[in-house]
Amino acid sequence: MVPKTVIPTREQLVDRAAELVPLLQRHARWAEENRRLHEEVVEALSDAGIFKLRRPKRYGGYEADARTLVDVAAELARGDGSASWVASVYWIPGWMACMFPDAVQDEVFATPDTRVCGTLSPSAMAAPAEGGVTVTGKWQFISGAHHADWQEIIAILVPQEGDPYPIMALVPMSDLLVVDDWQTSGLKGTGSVSTVARDLFIPQERVLPLPAVLQGQTASKKNAESAIYRVPLLPTAAASSVGPVLGLARAAGEAFLKRLPGRKITYTAYENQREAPITHLQVADAAQKIDQAEFHAHRLATLVDTKAVEGSDWKIEERARARADLGTVVRLAREAADILATASGGSSIYLDVPIQRISRDVQAVNLHALMHPNTNAELYGRVLCGLEPNTLYI
Template sequence: MTTTATAVDTVLRQVEKIVPTLRDNGEASETRRWILDENIDLLDKAGVFRIATPRRFGGLDLSLADQARVLTEIARGCGSTGWVSMVWVSNAWVATLYPDQAQEEVFAQDSVRISGGFTPSGTLTPTEGGYLLNGSWRFNTGCRGAHWNIAAALLEKPDGTVEDLVALVPMDQFTIADDWNTSSAAATGSSTTTAKDVFVPAHRVIGFEDAVLNTTPGRAHAGKTGRDYGLFSFVMAECAATFIGIARGALELFLDRVPGRPITYTSWTDQVQHPLTQIQVAAAANRISAAEGLAEGWLRQLQARADAGEQPTVEEKATVRGQAAYAIQLAKEAVETLYNASGASAIQRSVPIQRFHRDSQGLALHALLLLSTNLETHGRVLLGLDPDTPLL
């Protein structure tokens, strides 16, 4: 049987080989407003879309730390491709929060791609055997290449109260709008998806609270796999891994580009020799290393809890949110420093570092990743207060 160590090494070797292609395809993907099919095919052949599939369904069943390593390597080649891969992989893990019957349907193919998110911008209406789903969901990254879609929606109860539910639906049951025209993350194809009177069987609808607390009934393997990490801790960890990859890619691009470049309007004929450049590249490299150091801590903690069959504590979840957002900020700052040191010619679309810069700036605006919001949550818990958010 293939060991997990062998599996991740095999996937990483294959991804490392295609990093140059992902990078070369960046401009064309951005123009298309959706990553090239070649990128998806290469990642599929590398086994990327099997890394979160449980072993019992024929998947590679990698740990969170190993999934993070793979996503970092993809993002080193292309930020948008890394972000799309992160969404597909993280949502494949989210599918394991559903009852076994739903998992058997989703993982009928072991290389599965799942888009969607947790903004409840739709409604579910009870009907015989399940629900009717209606609504539209914006910023649906990866919807154009997904097999399944996760759609958060509200169920109105007879007493007028509402319950947050999360439906798992084949992607071909949604329509996709051509409305993704952005200045960053342009190749993610994060268009609006719409469902109209789509029937969802009851076993493919779970409560938001059950997803967060890992308490969904009907799962024979819950708490026994070493892969139950806590929903938002898992998502934050994978987002941070993607940002670290983007920063690693920008550093690599800068180091390849800077030797022998003169500093215009000065007597410096090689930018490498200028002390400011030396300080800038060292500062960027250390920010990336600091982000990686933070990641090692939360990955170790989350795995220890999962191996023990326990959910992270509220304090641990708040720490992951605060530290992951801080790591993302460090990675973003590293890219910004390198971009600012790259000279005016870096604004050309043919120069990849400008795309890494724009992608990191835009993706960092994601509401779940905002530094201020996450530090507030982390700080409240450090001060002994309630976190004041269900997103833990």
């Protein structure tokens, strides 16, 4: 029996995240060089309760709402985008684990601080087997795999009769081969390695049809009355992952202004960059874009939280707008970071100057398939034009 958990308020959780910023900043370069989070960072995130935000209360979790996820992740990203990204990734597969039968959840959440990594990409094949399925395949971009206990996987099941369809399953990390192939230009500290399964048997109780999960259907009886577990997967994932890029944009602004005093604009008459009109325009433009990004991030979170509490059906336009808001935040964050990086001068390319890392991390987020601004904008416009969405991921 888990003792009754004292649930921190949003403000308390955001404060905890803010207190971690100096530690995250201190280890950010180590994380880049070693392509994974420092153990001290993982331990600090755990101690602050960051990994409990989407864990059910009956297992000692907080069942935090989407607005809390946005604000906590944004604070963490002020310290290190990779640390914030890994936390947000754990929140999504951790929430997906709560769609499984209660007995499966008892197994997954048997340890006090279970971490679940995962993917939405169906890059493996599954075949029926007695009592379950066997899976063979490889999954890339598995952020936080080095520090996870379980992985949520997606595979295409080819049944003996009927058409193939995607399934979602839970697998202990000990059942998977981890391939250390994370050699990238951005979000290097996330340790987003690949994992491999070879004729891996997964019992039926740890397998769900992905289309049902995408529509918000759950096999859990105990989570049925909890607001955060009755939202469709994609709006949930969008609200869970938007905070890191918002925080990176804020970090870009803070990093630029910290270096501004005393800097000059080389080969010009400006001995103080702070006095140049071009600097005023750049800072104002970036700040406005960050403000706009915050609006869209909070609008997305409000939509998810409101629908969750109401328990009402989601209109297709609302689902598409959730992804559009995510894409808009990502685009605005990139534009703000680009302005500030351009204004930072040649000395900013040194690895001990944070703006170069922030800029690369923001660019990496922009390339993510589910966060890409153009992809999300096209989907939203398609729905607004009265057409059916051309993807299951909505």
